[in-house]
Amino acid sequence: MTEVLIDNHIDVAKVRSDFPIFANNPGLHYLDSGASSQRPSMVLEAMENYYRFHHANVHRGVYRLAEEATELYESARERIGRFIGATHPGRETIFSKNSTEALNLVANSLGRGFLRQGDKVVITKMEHHANIVPWQMLAQYIGIQVEFIDVDDEGELIIDDLERIVDGAKVVSLTLTSNVLGTVTPFTGIAQVAKAAGAIVVGDASQFVPHRQIDVKSIGADLIAFTGHKMFGPTGIGVLWGRSELLDQMPPFLGGGDMISDVRLDGFVANELPYKFEAGTPPIAEAIGLGAAVDYMNSIGMDAIESHDREISRLAYEKVKGAFGDEIKIFGPSDPSKRSGCLSFELEGVHPHDVAQVLDQNLVNVRAGHHCAKPLMRHLGVAATARASFHIYNDEADVDALVDALKETRNFFI
Amino acid sequence: MQGLEDLYREIILDHYKNPRNSGTLEVPPAHQADGYNPLCGDEISIYVNYDGERITDIKNSGQGCSISRSSASLMTNAVKGKTIAEARETIKTFKRLLLLDEEGEKSEPVEIDLRKLGELAALQGVSKFPARIKCATLAWNTFTQIVDELDLQIDGAND
Numbered sequence: 001m002t003e004v005l006i007d008n009h010i011d012v013a014k015v016r017s018d019f020p021i022f023a024n025n026p027g028l029h030y031l032d033s034g035a036s037s038q039r040p041s042m043v044l045e046a047m048e049n050y051y052r053f054h055h056a057n058v059h060r061g062v063y064r065l066a067e068e069a070t071e072l073y074e075s076a077r078e079r080i081g082r083f084i085g086a087t088h089p090g091r092e093t094i095f096s097k098n099s100t101e102a103l104n105l106v107a108n109s110l111g112r113g114f115l116r117q118g119d120k121v122v123i124t125k126m127e128h129h130a131n132i133v134p135w136q137m138l139a140q141y142i143g144i145q146v147e148f149i150d151v152d153d154e155g156e157l158i159i160d161d162l163e164r165i166v167d168g169a170k171v172v173s174l175t176l177t178s179n180v181l182g183t184v185t186p187f188t189g190i191a192q193v194a195k196a197a198g199a200i201v202v203g204d205a206s207q208f209v210p211h212r213q214i215d216v217k218s219i220g221a222d223l224i225a226f227t228g229h230k231m232f233g234p235t236g237i238g239v240l241w242g243r244s245e246l247l248d249q250m251p252p253f254l255g256g257g258d259m260i261s262d263v264r265l266d267g268f269v270a271n272e273l274p275y276k277f278e279a280g281t282p283p284i285a286e287a288i289g290l291g292a293a294v295d296y297m298n299s300i301g302m303d304a305i306e307s308h309d310r311e312i313s314r315l316a317y318e319k320v321k322g323a324f325g326d327e328i329k330i331f332g333p334s335d336p337s338k339r340s341g342c343l344s345f346e347l348e349g350v351h352p353h354d355v356a357q358v359l360d361q362n363l364v365n366v367r368a369g370h371h372c373a374k375p376l377m378r379h380l381g382v383a384a385t386a387r388a389s390f391h392i393y394n395d396e397a398d399v400d401a402l403v404d405a406l407k408e409t410r411n412f413f414i
Numbered sequence: 415m416q417g418l419e420d421l422y423r424e425i426i427l428d429h430y431k432n433p434r435n436s437g438t439l440e441v442p443p444a445h446q447a448d449g450y451n452p453l454c455g456d457e458i459s460i461y462v463n464y465d466g467e468r469i470t471d472i473k474n475s476g477q478g479c480s481i482s483r484s485s486a487s488l489m490t491n492a493v494k495g496k497t498i499a500e501a502r503e504t505i506k507t508f509k510r511l512l513l514l515d516e517e518g519e520k521s522e523p524v525e526i527d528l529r530k531l532g533e534l535a536a537l538q539g540v541s542k543f544p545a546r547i548k549c550a551t552l553a554w555n556t557f558t559q560i561v562d563e564l565d566l567q568i569d570g571a572n573d
């Protein structure tokens with residue numbers, strides 16, 4: 001890896017040279033990191049190195065290779081846990097397949113151990129389906145009530161009435177950053193009110209962790225989910241962090257190997273943390289890959305990553321708004337300093353799919369669709385938006401390419 | 415790489431900007447079917463008046479991209495006035511045009527007489543853009559629901 005900072009700013013050209021996808025796709029303007037980021041060589045090498053030199057199943061063997069594999073897997077857990085500020089990184093950092101599985105773990109475990117018919121769970125209208133459907137499933141199976149914090153025209157949560165909304169809630173689960181609006185929610189403030197009301201607080205940090213330093217100790221959450229492939233890690237790996245006192249009380253989700261300390265004909269005893277929540281052979285290479293991704297982010301520094309996010313979010317908002325004015329509707333906060341990660345928009349008179357298609361011809365990759373947030377789409381009154389999302393390998397040239405391609409789109413269709 | 419002109423032929427843009435047979439019909443007597451594409455949120459409703467022999471009127475309403483909307487417009491034009499058997503034949507030809515078999519699975523190219531297809535031929539380019547095939551087929555699959563329903567009624571009447 002190369003030195004990627006100049007005066008504490010990210011040197012985008014150098015960052016790009018860490019990501020082979022760019023050398024292999026010349027001219028690419030990859031603006032879909034909100035769906036999945038690209039991977040630096042470091043991550044690919046860590047995974048390949050593991051498979052070539054150290055692979056065996058973890059936690060079971062007494063031979064050298066098995067110990068090496070276990071050591072690499074557990075070391076990745078430790079580093080990821082420390083990266084998010086866990087008090088007990090080795091116990092509180094649970095590997096899952098992705099955010100979706102982590103949130104399903106939470107809903108299922110709380111559903112089995114803590115929730116009863118009629119109990120209130122509060123989420124928001126800007127959640128990804130991953131933080132809606134698992135709760136709706138509990139509503140179907142055990143009759144919990146799901147209630148929603150509303151969203152205003154600026155794409156921010158309406159929390160004037162928060163005490164009333166969370167009153168009596170058993171769980172309050174919300175995103176830290178909207179994957180559609182780019183809104184960074186006032187998570188800690190909401191968490192405080194929710195805790196005071198006695199709720200368990202869950203955070204979906206899928207879009208937050210890739211861009212902002214998180215300190216799980218101080219953010220006010222009991223449980224936090226995020227996903228590896230949006231933060232330079234491989235697919236197939238995600239994380240659930242939880243306060244160990246709470247995790248200790250939560251019943252397991254999936255059953256099978258590794259998650260037990262004893263099994264008899266008449267029952268089982270669950271293993272200790274974190275294994276209690278990791279049934280079966282885990283995604284070992286993927287966990288090691290995510291460990292390397294976190295090392296990569298640390299080597300750049302979360303401060304620099306965050307300033308880059310703020311800078312490019314502002315730039316994208318201002319340049320697109322400046323070029324199209326009222327011809328474009330940008331969703332989410334009009335104050336760029338409140339935005340992170342993405343720019344969702346509707347170009348007047350052109351469907352988002354057509355926008356994405358013309359942009360693709362200009363090697364500008366954006367996503368068009370409902371972004372797995374259909375309730376939010378309905379709230380916004382659209383079926384789909386086009387979304388450009390950014391990461392540390394994007395710079396002003398990508399934003400300019402986006403603006404130019406949007407101009408071409410407009411001329412083509414209108 | 416395929417050029418944009420392959421996808422967005424002039425006829426397609428024309429049907430997108432000036433949709434034909436757009437609107438609704440009173441149900442009943444009209445038959446209605448709704449379709450939507452869960453991937454992109456496109457929605458469509460198709461309304462058909464059938465006099466026992468022919469499709470006397472057809473309308474569609476909904477929202478979607480240029481491919482999905484123009485395909486609906488082109489389809490309504492193509493099947494209006496047809497018998498059920500003729501409409502089925504048109505559906506089949508349209509699917510072949512997009513290199514799909516009757517089940518909607520990918521198939522080998524089959525020789526088609528493009529002249530007989532009229533404006534529908536404009537949709538041929540969509541086959542080169544796999545991500546957009548679902549947009550083009552939405553209206554047709556929704557219309558097929560009505561055709562199936564009418565077929566059942568005809569079968570029932572013949573019993």
Ligand SMILES: Cc1ncc(COP(=O)(O)O)c(C=O)c1O
Nearest residue numbers: 098099100128130179206207227
């Ligand atoms: C806010 C948010 N939550 C959850 C998810 C789900 O992530 P995954 O598909 O990796 O489980 C995403 C990804 O699209 C997201 O943006």
